[in-house]
Amino acid sequence: MNTVLLIHGGLWDAMDAKAFWGTTGVIDGLASHGVTVLAPDRLKRPSGWDAEVTALGEHLRNLRLSPGDSGLTIVGASNGCAVAARLAIEHPDLVDRLLLAWPATGGDAVVDARTRAGLIGFGCPPEVVDGLLAGGTLRGVTDAELTGLARIPVAVLPSVPENPSHQRKTVDALLRLIQGSRELAGSAEPPLPTFPPYLDQLVRTIVEFVN
Template sequence: MSTLLLVPGGLWEEMDAERFWRRPGVVAALQRRGFDVRTAERPHRAPSWASEADHLAAALPRHPVTVLAGSNGCSAAVRLALQRPDRVERLLLAWPATAGDDDIDARLRPALAALGATAEVLAALLGGRPLRGSHDSELATLTQPVGVLPAVPDNAVHKRRTVDALLRILPQATELPGCPEAPRPEFPPHLDRFADAVADYIRR
């Protein structure tokens, strides 16, 4: 039985696996499709993506897993795959959050600073492109198969250009059918299609 580790989105906000994956029905839908589904909790207000990866590594079972991450959780998942390549057999990046956008970062910087983020922490969290916390040259070293699920329709936080950049940088990446992000109220009608796309990709 394949093991999936689900990593929720969020960036220094009140978001967890319950709200991101369980309440929308994703965990149950994937379990019905025969997977051993586990959820990870990201550390509260981590100072860097590397520290997030260290935290996630502690939640990994002894055998390699598929990591399904959403939104900003994609940055943590990619960093985990870079730091622990032997533990992550494939990546699924759902609705990857757009990095390097001046308008988005202009809103995030004061919000994160108000929560206690120092200039050093802000640089660590917001730096990188096309994903926060990693650059093209690092992404190109990933050897795992990568599935990318775009936000459809895209929006200010999850832009199509981020998906296009990932597909360009990662020759082993495959675009899967997109849909609204799981925590959004528009997601429920897309649940089965989303779960089928994930299951079909893993079983290839």
């Protein structure tokens, strides 16, 4: 059984691992299947994606897998997909599988304008905003870097229904860019009030991917 590292969504806001994965039942659901779950908090006010990756990368380097574990599966959620992908790129010896769940749409002028306004409203400096919004299909990652993830099993899990921040076109682009990647059954994102009916399905989907 793999160890699973859950990377929650959010960007310069109040979201944390407990609210995203804990109170929604995802952590307990995975644990009930014997999955070893790690769910650290991301940096609250990062200076950029590199700062987030450095913080969680330290967590990875200190990780000691249990006997019989074949490697680490990372599940990134929403804007956490950028961190998850960067960790897989920068720590290829530690990451065995990658699941990009409800990937946040990058490179969309309308979405970026709304996100920029929200980040500035939270007090994020304009130069930091520029860095956080930069990238390709995913923020914080170039499309060329994404193609390199074909060396490991990668899956993409869409938002159901899609919404402006989590668009279907992002899922389709990721599936095209990462050779051999596959789509898993979609769901609403855990913090949403529409998520509870999807809990059991999401847990089963992650467990099946891990194994």
